[in-house]
């Protein structure tokens with residue numbers, strides 16, 4: 001199975017149209033008002049009409065009602081939860097067929113055992129750099145900490161992925177690595193992605209992955 005690519009934090013409509021021409025699997029839209037990449041509801045109708053890419057809504061401690069409203073209004077395939085959402089909260093969406101990605105901020109003190117209770121409640125984990133802002137730091141965490149991950153649930157690797165470190169990330173020797181999440185290191189400014197840099201980076205990843 002080839003590595004999935006998710007580009008997160010899109011908020012400009014023309015930029016989205018350019019992005020979806022690339023071989024990308026997931027597009028992330030941030031519904032956290034404190035984020036510089038917050039998506040305006042004014043764009044809902046247009047975003048709902050976009051096809052051919054899985055649309056993931058990013059939330060931080062939002063209510064069930066808020067999330068369901070965004071799923072419906074924006075035509076989201078799934079959700080990515082960056083707050084203190086518990087397993088039951090995650091499961092109610094997964095049970096409805098909504099893809100659930102649960103993010104965890106990783107540092108040396110992360111309790112890997114705490115993931116066990118989420119195993120049946122989510123589709124994927126996402127391992128990001130620990131931050132009080134809940135994400136979008138542009139900082140890479142120490143990937144060697146992933147040796148402590150003992151479950152089989154596939155995960156997205158996130159946190160400061162850049163044109164410089166993404167090849168190493170794509171070759172990270174772990175069969176559970178499902179996808180790479182690209183965000184602030186591929187931007188001209190917050191929410192506006194450098195599509196040319198993304199295109200070149202995707203080519204570099206596939207070139208490096210050709211066997212032999």
Ligand SMILES: O=C(O)c1ccccc1N[C@@H]1O[C@H](COP(=O)(O)O)[C@@H](O)[C@H]1O
Pocket residue numbers: 008009028030032035036037058060082126128133134135136137138139158159160161181182183184185
């Ligand atoms: O990008 C944001 O502003 C953001 C805010 C709150 C929660 C998550 C956010 N983005 C997610 O953060 C990670 C890592 O991003 P980066 O590469 O370090 O900039 C990524 O999963 C984004 O989806």
